[in-house]
Amino acid sequence: MIAEQLAANIIYGLLLGGVYGLATMGLSLIFGVLRVVNVGHGAFIMVGAFTAFWMFTLYSIPPLASIVVAVIVGLAMGFVVFMTIIRRLLDAPELSTLLATFGIGVFIEELSKFFWGPDYVGYSWDIGGISLPFTELPFTKLYAFGSSIVIAALLYVWFSRTKLGKAIRAVVEDKEGAMVCGINVNMVYALSFAIGIALTVTSGVLVTLFTPVGINVYMGGDYTLKAFVIAVLGGLGSPWGAFYAGFIFGLLENGSYTLLGLIPGVEPFGLTRFVSFTALLLILLLKPTGLLGGE
Amino acid sequence: MFKFKSLIIPFAIYIILIAIGLSQPGLWQPIMYIMFYIGIGVALNNFMGLTGYVDFGYVAFLAMGAYGMGVALGYFTYLGIWAIPLGFVLALIFAALLCTAVGGVALRLRGAYFAIATIGVNEGLRYLIEGAKIWGGSEGIILSGKLRKTFGPEFANYLSTFVADAALIIIIFIASVITVYMINSRVGYALLAVREDEDAAKVMGINVTKYKLIAFFTSATIGAMIGASAWTLKLTYVFPEDVFFIHYTVEAIVIVMLGGAGTLLGPVVGGLIYGALKYYLSVILPGFQLLVFAPLLLVIVVAFPEGVVGFVKKKLQERGIIEYIT
Numbered sequence: 001m002i003a004e005q006l007a008a009n010i011i012y013g014l015l016l017g018g019v020y021g022l023a024t025m026g027l028s029l030i031f032g033v034l035r036v037v038n039v040g041h042g043a044f045i046m047v048g049a050f051t052a053f054w055m056f057t058l059y060s061i062p063p064l065a066s067i068v069v070a071v072i073v074g075l076a077m078g079f080v081v082f083m084t085i086i087r088r089l090l091d092a093p094e095l096s097t098l099l100a101t102f103g104i105g106v107f108i109e110e111l112s113k114f115f116w117g118p119d120y121v122g123y124s125w126d127i128g129g130i131s132l133p134f135t136e137l138p139f140t141k142l143y144a145f146g147s148s149i150v151i152a153a154l155l156y157v158w159f160s161r162t163k164l165g166k167a168i169r170a171v172v173e174d175k176e177g178a179m180v181c182g183i184n185v186n187m188v189y190a191l192s193f194a195i196g197i198a199l200t201v202t203s204g205v206l207v208t209l210f211t212p213v214g215i216n217v218y219m220g221g222d223y224t225l226k227a228f229v230i231a232v233l234g235g236l237g238s239p240w241g242a243f244y245a246g247f248i249f250g251l252l253e254n255g256s257y258t259l260l261g262l263i264p265g266v267e268p269f270g271l272t273r274f275v276s277f278t279a280l281l282l283i284l285l286l287k288p289t290g291l292l293g294g295e
Numbered sequence: 296m297f298k299f300k301s302l303i304i305p306f307a308i309y310i311i312l313i314a315i316g317l318s319q320p321g322l323w324q325p326i327m328y329i330m331f332y333i334g335i336g337v338a339l340n341n342f343m344g345l346t347g348y349v350d351f352g353y354v355a356f357l358a359m360g361a362y363g364m365g366v367a368l369g370y371f372t373y374l375g376i377w378a379i380p381l382g383f384v385l386a387l388i389f390a391a392l393l394c395t396a397v398g399g400v401a402l403r404l405r406g407a408y409f410a411i412a413t414i415g416v417n418e419g420l421r422y423l424i425e426g427a428k429i430w431g432g433s434e435g436i437i438l439s440g441k442l443r444k445t446f447g448p449e450f451a452n453y454l455s456t457f458v459a460d461a462a463l464i465i466i467i468f469i470a471s472v473i474t475v476y477m478i479n480s481r482v483g484y485a486l487l488a489v490r491e492d493e494d495a496a497k498v499m500g501i502n503v504t505k506y507k508l509i510a511f512f513t514s515a516t517i518g519a520m521i522g523a524s525a526w527t528l529k530l531t532y533v534f535p536e537d538v539f540f541i542h543y544t545v546e547a548i549v550i551v552m553l554g555g556a557g558t559l560l561g562p563v564v565g566g567l568i569y570g571a572l573k574y575y576l577s578v579i580l581p582g583f584q585l586l587v588f589a590p591l592l593l594v595i596v597v598a599f600p601e602g603v604v605g606f607v608k609k610k611l612q613e614r615g616i617i618e619y620i621t
Contacts, residue, residue: 037407039351088597094406095349099552100596102545107589114586221541225418228411236408260426270426270433277419284412285400 002262008135009254015145017250019210021243022148023203023223024230025155026196032237033172033192036086036097040105041227042220044197047073047108048204049215050116056123063125063209064143067151070205074198082193090189105220112217122213144209151202152243155195168192172237229280235290245291252276305471305563309333312567313464327460329570334463334521335543336550336562336569337470341477342514343548344557346507347490351410351544352397352417356515358538359393360386360522362424365436365533372445379458383523390519391512393420398508405493414541421539435534442531455529462524470517474559482509490557553595555602564603 027041051070055061061069081104089096129138159165170178171188179185207223208215230249234241256275260268283291309330316326339353363386367378374381393416401412425433442451477483485506488496497503527533546569554565576584599606 031407035407037410085593085597092596092600093347094410095343095347095548095552095556096596096600098349098351098407098410099545099548100593103589103592103596106585107593110583110586110589114583225414228414232411236411266428267426267432270422270424272426273422274419274426277415277422280415281400281412281419284404284408284415288404288408 002258004134006255006258008132009258010251011132011135011137012141013250013252013254014247015141015250016210016254017247018145018148019203019206019246020226020230020250021246022152022199022206024227024234024242024246025152025239026198026200026203027227028231028234028237028242029199029239030193030196031231032239033168033196034086034090034189035237036089036101036193037094038196039098039102039224040108040220041101041200042222042224043105043108043112044074044077044200044220045204045207045223046112046215046217046220047077048201048206049208049219050112050204051201052205052208053121053123053215056125063140063205064147066205067147067202070202071198074201075194077201078194078197079190081197082190086193087186087189105224109217109220116217118217120214120216122215123208124212125209140209140212144206147209148203148206151199155199156240164188164191226276229276232280232283232288233291236288238290241290248291249276252279299472299475301559302471302475305560306468308563308567309464309467309471323460325571325574327463328574329567330460330463330467331521331525332546332550332570332573333563333566334467334470334525335518335547336554336566337467337474338514338517338521339547340514340551340556340558340562341470341474341517342510344551344561345477345483345486345490345510347556348402348405348507349410349548350413351541351548352413352415353514353518353547354539354541354543355393355397355413355417355420356390356518357522357526357543358420358535359389360519361526361533361538362430362436363387363389363519364523364527365438366430368438368527369430369436369441372441375445379454379528382527383520386519386523387516390515394512394515398511402504402507402511417539417541417544421535424535430533433535435532435537437532438527439531451531455531459524459529462528463521466517466520466524471559471563473513473517477510477513478557478559482506486510549592549595551602552600553602555604555606555608558602558604558608561602561604568603 023045026044027038030036030038048070051073052063052066055066055069056063085100085104086097089100125140127139129136130142159169167178167183168188168191170181170183171185175185178188226249230245231242233248234243234245253272253276257268257272260266260271260275312326312329316323335357339350342348343350364382367382367385371378371381397413397416401409401416404412424430430436439451442454446454485496485501488499488501489503489506493503522538526538550565550569551562552565553569554561554563573584573588576587580587601609
């Protein structure tokens with residue numbers, strides 16, 4: 001019984017881990033290029049979730065097609081936020097960018113609440129699933145996992161093959177050197193920020209494929225905290241590390257939830273969170289470059 | 296002494312606020328609301344303003360204070376009136392324990408890594424309390440019934456109104472004195488060096504860790520005292536999701552920034568502006584005060600990074616009045 005439950009949870013953990021990975025790549029990319037921690041990360045995930053919800057409810061557009069809309073929305077939001085605020089703070093101390101991104105997050109949440117209301121909403125996209133001996137795997141979760149892999153792969157190709165992708169990597173490597181070679185560093189910053197936000201908004205769509213209920217303007221806070229843990233696991237500033245760390249985190253979360261549920265008299269949900277934050281602190285203390293990071 | 300001259304303005308602000316609250320009917324609660332924000336600003340400033348480290352998990356110290364008082368009143372109610380001093384002592388002990396743990400782990404880190412680590416401590420602690428069902432877990436500690444049974448309704452009411460407010464006011468006065476002392480002592484000079492360039496300070500032979508820990512500890516214990524009085528004693532309950540709420544940390548950071556980090560007067564002015572604005576916005580625009588605050592925060596961060604007091608100080612550089620503003 002418990003073995004079956006554990007097996008099912010491990011599979012869900014892996015699938016969810018793929019989505020977590022994509023949801024963290026944006027945070028890591030922005031930190032890696034701009035050295036800005038986006039404390040308002042979760043608000044952009046919320047925007048993605050609402051994109052999927054409204055496209056489905058108003059125009060019956062399936063969430064997978066909403067990904068395109070989410071990318072456009074994310075790129076636009078990223079450019080606007082960078083041009084109005086982040087650009088002015090690039091040389092300011094960390095405190096300024098931490099507070100500014102927090103303020104941006106709160107502003108997006110409150111604006112969303114103003115227009116969409118504070119209620120929990122959800123949608124139901126029932127397209128069947130695969131029956132395994134110990135659990136039922138809905139296609140929506142498999143699609144979410146698959147899309148996340150595809151997007152990450154596309155991004156990888158873009159980063160390694162295109163001129164712009166190479167320019168971004170050059171700026172991460174050596175900002176002054178890149179400038180001397182004629183790379184427009186400000187443009188690279190704007191582009192990286194926009195791509196990071198677009199990734200985050202897109203992952204919001206995938207999150208709703210996983211759990212299509214509980215969409216709320218304040219849903220992002222949880223994802224911000226999880227993204228911090230995952231980003232640190234993968235080595236802050238490394239998008240690929242973050243993608244792999246997403247799997248580790250998904251497994252850790254689901255595995256320890258099942259195992260902690262066996263202990264009588266505790267609340268496994270809370271303790272699972274405790275385990276993940278303890279992991280965060282241990283890694284920061286012992287290996288701040290991340291589990292996979294070398295440097 | 297000369298250096299305590301700068302206490303005149305903040306003390307005058309406190310006394311005027313209290314006088315307004317006492318003389319105008321219906322204004323006492325708003326004034327205490329503002330005093331709470333001044334308090335967390337002054338408390339956080341003792342660490343963040345002086346060292347330049349951004350503690351995103353600061354509210355955990357207020358939570359430790361709240362739990363210290365909550366545990367004393369909830370589990371040692373039989374001590375009668377002595378449970379209250381015990382509560383303050385427990386608040387100090389809990390905060391000191393957390394301080395040792397965080398100081399050992401997080402203070403080794405810098406910048407963004409420090410900020411993330413402190414968020415981790417705050418959330419981890421909250422979920423440990425909820426998950427392992429410590430002190431009632433997510434149900435928290437509810438004291439109003441117990442207090443009424445032990446002390447009688449009249450004295451219980453007196454506790455949560457007069458005693459809690461008086462304690463908060465005393466803590467704020469003491470906290471300001473501590474700030475002045477720290478700014479003008481060896482500790483303050485050492486921390487100034489740390490804030491400007493930590494590596495250079497180390498090379499100059501300053502024991503960086505020691506001074507950072509002193510500031511951290513001072514700030515944490517003041518925070519715990521505020522949590523014990525302004526939350527547990529006043530509200531008579533402790534819920535983990537309330538006392539570990541990250542928004543309080545950010546509010547405290549905003550207050551310090553708004554007023555001017557590292558100055559004595561800064562958090563007082565910041566808390567006054569922030570508390571008053573928040574109170575009236577919640578009256579005029581209930582439910583949407585944050586919609587006004589978020590852009591305001593962005594404007595402050597982008598346009599006035601040195602805060603109101605820093606700005607005024609720059610303008611008054613040549614005048615004699617400058618020695619009253621620290």
